Amino acid sequence: xxxxxxxxxxxxxxxxTDPEGGxxxxxxxxxxxxxxxxxxxxxxxxxxxxxxxxxxRGEPAGAGVPGARxxxxxxFSPKAEVPFCGHATVATALALAERDGPGDLVFNTPAGTxxxxxxxxxxxxxxxxxxxxxDVMDIAADDLxxxxxxxxxxxxxxDPALPPRIAFAGARHLVLAAATRERxxxxxxxxxxLEALMHRLDLTTLQLVWRAAPDVFHVRDxxxxxxVVEDPATGAAAAAFGAYLRDRGLVPxxxxxxxxxxxxxxxxxxxxxxxxxxxARVRVSGTGTRIKG
Numbered sequence: 001x002x003x004x005x006x007x008x009x010x011x012x013x014x015x016x017t018d019p020e021g022g023x024x025x026x027x028x029x030x031x032x033x034x035x036x037x038x039x040x041x042x043x044x045x046x047x048x049x050x051x052x053x054x055x056x057r058g059e060p061a062g063a064g065v066p067g068a069r070x071x072x073x074x075x076f077s078p079k080a081e082v083p084f085c086g087h088a089t090v091a092t093a094l095a096l097a098e099r100d101g102p103g104d105l106v107f108n109t110p111a112g113t114x115x116x117x118x119x120x121x122x123x124x125x126x127x128x129x130x131x132x133x134x135d136v137m138d139i140a141a142d143d144l145x146x147x148x149x150x151x152x153x154x155x156x157x158x159d160p161a162l163p164p165r166i167a168f169a170g171a172r173h174l175v176l177a178a179a180t181r182e183r184x185x186x187x188x189x190x191x192x193x194l195e196a197l198m199h200r201l202d203l204t205t206l207q208l209v210w211r212a213a214p215d216v217f218h219v220r221d222x223x224x225x226x227x228v229v230e231d232p233a234t235g236a237a238a239a240a241f242g243a244y245l246r247d248r249g250l251v252p253x254x255x256x257x258x259x260x261x262x263x264x265x266x267x268x269x270x271x272x273x274x275x276x277x278x279x280a281r282v283r284v285s286g287t288g289t290r291i292k293g
Contacts, residue, residue, distance in 0.1 A: 007034065009042060009051075011293075012091035015233040015269035015286035017124060021262065022269035023233035024291060025091040026051030029099070031074070036081070043076035049228045050075050052088035056108075065115050068104035069096075075109070077226030082204060084111035084170030086129060086235015086284055093118050093127040094288045111170040128274075128285035129235065131169040134243030139166050139174060143201060147174060150194035151206075151222075157183045162211065162250065169239035169282050171204035173221075177211065184210040185264050187220060187230070195224035207237040212260075215251065217241075219261045232262040233269035235284045242273040242282040253277040 009026050016022030026046040031039060031053035043051040056072035073092065075085040093105055097118040102125065105116045112132035119126050139147075144164050148155055153176070158164070162177030178184040187208070194206070205221040212218055219241070221231040231237075238259050245251045257273040274283040 007031075007042070009046065010095050011046070011291040012095055012288050013291055014087035014090040014094070014235070014288040015261070015271050016267075017287050017289050019289055019291045021267050022286075022288065023087040023231060023262070023267070024048045025085075025088040027088070027092050027095045028053045029092075029095060031055050039074065039076050040081070044078040047078055049223055049226055049231045050077050050082060050085040050088045052085065052092045054092065065104050065106055068106045068115065069100070070106040070108065073107045073109055077223075077228065079225070079227035081110070082171060082226065084109050084114070084132075084236050086237070086239060087233050089114060089116060089129050090127040090235060090286055090288055093129070094125050095290070097125050097127070098290070109170065114170070124287050126285055126287050128283055129239075131239040131282045131284070133280055134167065134169040134240060134282055136168070136244050136247040137166045139164055143197065146197050147176065147194070147206065150197060151187075151189045153183070159211065162209065163248070165244055165248070166201070166203070167207070167240035167244040169236065169243050171236045171240070172202050173205050173207045173237045173240045174201070174203050175207045175209065175241060175244050177209050181210050181212070181218065184208060184218060184220060187222070187264065189222060191224050191229065194222060198225045205231055205234055205237050207234070207241050209241065215255060216258045217260070218263065219259050220264060221261070230265060232265055232267040233271060233286075234261065235271060235286070238271045238273050238284045239282040242275055242284070246275050251275065
């Protein structure tokens with residue numbers, strides 16, 4: 001099936017109020033008439049790291065969120081479907097809020113149920129997603145060595161205070177911490193080699209980080225499995241990283257963290273990560289704006 005000519009594809013950027021910042025995503029608010037091939041074709045035509053498609057709409061009240069409007073959502077990169085995408089979730093929530101007003105939403109994703117709340121702060125809308133239950137896993141020494149080789153990062157350039165782990169909060173990400181901002185800024189990797197490793201380990205991105213302050217991080221996300229060299233602002237990885245920091249005891253059980261991403265690409269964005277002591281899930285919030293044209 002080809003894309004129907006009446007399909008409306010919106011373009012939003014997430015985690016920035018500047019259309020030239022943050023991470024752009026395609027948003028289709030009614031994809032009920034599209035099959036997998038058509039959704040993939042839309043994502044490939046746009047060329048963004050991911051696009052989101054609402055394939056079904058439910059009645060109010062779901063997932064323990066009274067009054068929330070419930071939707072079924074799917075995500076496609078230019079190369080394949082992905083189980084969860086944070087920035088496209090934020091973009092879709094903002095698009096719905098602009099159409100229907102702020103409030104509570106529930107997205108049924110391939111990775112699980114993701115509640116989202118959209119609020120208005122002055123003239124801006126802010127979306128906060130709540131991840132599925134996260135998990136943090138070890139990485140085998142040989143796999144870590146292969147990742148570093150693909151990145152051309154010497155092991156000595158890693159920050160020993162933040163040990164490598166695979167973290168999950170809807171999708172799997174390998175967390176690698178650079179010892180210096182300069183190491184993080186110098187990113188030129190072997191695309192095919194890293195892609196092959198990521199497919200074998202079922203990774204969506206690498207979450208490369210540098211700790212600027214106890215609660216402030218700069219991050220970058222190579223995304224070769226999606227056909228994209230680098231993702232400008234990665235909500236799913238931010239949620240996974242929050243879970244990683246809590247699991248390793250590197251932040252308090254209740255914390256608010258700021259992640260700066262996209263600066264080295266010329267698309268700066270800001271992601272806010274909230275951890276709560278009474279909830280294993282991770283909250284990621286940010287602003288966004290529609291891209292005109």
